[in-house]
Amino acid sequence: MELSDFLLSLTPFDTDELKDITSHFEEEFIPKNMRLIEQGQVCKKLYYIKKGMVRSYYLKEDGKEITQWFFNVGKFMSSVDSFFQQRPSLYYLETLEDSVVYSISKEKMDLLFSKYHKMEQLGRLASIEMLTKVVNKLNAIQFQSARERYEYMLAEFPDISHRVPLGYIASYLGMTSETLSRIRRG
Template sequence: MSSEEIVNKLGEKYSPLSGECQRDFISHFNYLKIRKGEVVVREGQYSDKAYLILAGCSRAYYIKDGKDISDWFAFEGEFMSSIVSFFQHEPSPHYVEFVEDSTVLEFTRDTIDSLSEKHHDFERLISKVVTQTMLGLRERLSSILFNSAEERYNQLLSIRPDITNRMPLTHIASYIGITLETLSRIRNHKKRI
């Protein structure tokens, strides 16, 4: 897929970009291949980079009391970054890891700032990306607070039916706030039905 096609798809998903804005954006991003298991941000590290995933998937996670806790997954057409570090210029509270071999567009906070200042359509696109991300995280939090373990798993499957083929079950369990054993029981129960 060409750079122009990638940026057009981005505009279709979030908000259209003018031709001039598309050209400016293309001139500011890096096209990267990232290997499965590569950690691009570590806890305590400052990061001014964000990634638009073209192929593959990633996750953000914390290490708490020696446990690995996933709190964000991103797939094709979605963005991944250390939000706190990227937007607030603070050390990252979590890690960002690519779970599959991935192809991404990498760009910096300075790129976002300069393109947003120059192009209102780019500013609108970023606003929609941030809003969608916040709504997704809010939905996940509501699910953890108000839904049973099985309801959380079913909700995740309804949004991302292929997730068990792409993310290890340990990451899925921690993402929905349950133990791996509980997830195994839910999955075995579903198979028997």
């Protein structure tokens, strides 16, 4: 989906507004397995994913990677609290495929927020949408068996489940690769 269509799906901008807003984004081509931001850095950009896929992850004390979220085509993506509060990111962001994204800096985003009332609305709606999804995952993780969690994943991200390494999905679901492998076997 094009950025402008995505924006329209959340808030009824008129053509001029849309043109102005999208002009603040920059297109970037990012190859597979590139980091967009490092743990500890302040996240400077918010991204819209035009093509490809991205994950956020962090390292546990023992050095193990924990995948925290998958960001699919047609969504905003960032290390959210790092971007909005401009503090060090707890996560890495990394492309899982060759990707095309539109990026915008915090300064430009703030400018759009203050210029357009509707842009604030969009920000609010997008945040609530994200909040709903995270709460969903939390419920899935909190009291379900490993198998049920995998089924939640299949329902929530059907396309992703077979496009990324098993180990990433396992840690996203709070289980080991071995367990997920056994679940998939049946």
